[in-house]
Amino acid sequence: MQAQAPWSHTTVLLREAVDALLPEPLPATGTWVDATFGRGGHSRAILDRLPGGGRLIAFDKDAEAVAEAARIQDARFSIRHQSFAHLGELPPASVAGVLMDLGVSSPQIDNPVRGFSFRFDGPLDMRMDTTRGQSVAQWLATADTQQIAEVIRDYGEERFAVQIAKAIAARRQERGPVSTTAELAELVAGAVKTREPGQNPATRTFQALRIFINAELEELQQALEASLSVLQPQGRLAVISFHSLEDRIVKQFIAGHSREVYDRRAPFAAPKAMKLRAVGRIKPSQAEVDANPRARSAILRVAERTGER
Structure with missing residues (x-):
């Protein structure tokens, strides 16, 4: 609900x-x-x-x-x-x-249930239409490292896309798929070495996944x-x-x-x-x-x- x-x-x-x-x-x-x-x-x-x-x-x-x-x-x-x-x-x-x-x-960003923001812990969904399609968590559970890297690079203009993709794949193999926004934000923070002042390390990755999953x-x-x-x-x-x-x-x-x-x-x-x-x-x-x-x-x-x- x-x-x-x-x-x-x-x-x-x-x-x-x-x-x-x-x-x-x-x-x-x-x-x-x-x-x-x-x-x-x-x-x-x-x-x-x-x-x-x-x-x-x-x-x-x-x-x-x-x-x-x-x-x-x-x-x-x-x-x-x-x-x-x-x-x-x-x-x-x-x-x-x-x-x-x-x-x-x-309202979409600020509702943790929707999974759009790294500022709140919630299910990693990000679908604008929750009645159809895959959530981000479902896609990340099966996508290969190259696919993940391409999405984060192309839709987020993230220069650490490969490192982030490898971190997501490694986490999936060791402990199972990423399922919450907090888990993803933590993984990204560990993979991104530098970031513009005032910008959260996960900003570009969350943007990329949202744009991709909603086409x-x-x-x-x-x-x-x-x-x-x-x-x-x-x-x-x-x-x-x-x-x-x-x-x-x-x-x-x-x-x-x-x-x-x-x-x-x-x-x-x-x-x-x-x-x-x-x-x-x-x-x-x-x-x-x-x-x-x-x-x-x-x-x-x-x-x-x-x-x-």
């Missing part, structure tokens, strides 16, 4: 994201998407701004987030218990704006590609990322679709028109970072679907 979550969540870049998603003047009707509901901070603010004929569809694969969404009593709102990778199931050119707030929410980067790519299909001309795409791997994907996606594409095999053919127009890049104010340190690495990138309505 999962613990009830009394933990609060402070939505990052709330006003900036809603302003970017809903530029004035707003149409009288339309459909907008909060692709990562979380605990609903952005959704509630969007509903406050939506016209009476507007509609908001939210996505989230976390059952606790879906339960929180049930508290919203607004006929214009609905939620799907799905990853935002399913965004493309919406009708083509049917959406006036898509918001994605990437990563993990504070976060692959699902982000799918959702971004789907946004091109579902957005109407002049529809807005707003994406908040919290670490370099996510932001790099978003930045390259927007840049790649913000220019005309020429076919080198047909040099005289008309180029394919660009699909997006980059609108801006926004970071939290110092006041927001002071009030909520988790906002310090956030970046909001905004783009607009090209073409006529």
Whole structure:
């Protein structure tokens, strides 16, 4: 049985994201998407701004987030218990704006039962959707040393990935698989020889395993590609990322679709028109970072679907 979550969540870049998603003047009707509901901070603010004929569809694969969404009593709102990778199931050119707030929410991090944080001892789970898939503990129980090292290196940008993987494999052979967050954090601390000031040695490893077990980067790519299909001309795409791997994907996606594409095999053919127009890049104010340190690495990138309505 999962613990009830009394933990609060402070939505990052709330006003900036809603302003970017809903530029004035707003149409009288339309459909907008909060692709990562979380605990609903952005959704509630969007509903406050939506016209009476507007509609908001939210996505989230976390059952606790879906339960929180049930508290919203607004006929214009609905939620799907799905990853935002399913965004493309919406009708083509049917959406006036898509918001994605990437990563993990504070209630997920702060609930030991979820296993996301090295700050609390709990089961080594880290699944955003606890109704399906392998937990981190289950994966680490069978993955070989090379697989573990590649995940920690590629998704955590951890230079001690090989040493950490060997420590996990040795522990598994000597005393059985790692099953709790405290056990993993202790193993990592013993394998990491140096670390940036103020950063826990386990930070990059926990990030890597979370991203991998939830297929976060692959699902982000799918959702971004789907946004091109579902957005109407002049529809807005707003994406908040919290670490370099996510932001790099978003930045390259927007840049790649913000220019005309020429076919080198047909040099005289008309180029394919660009699909997006980059609108801006926004970071939290110092006041927001002071009030909520988790906002310090956030970046909001905004783009607009090209073409006529």
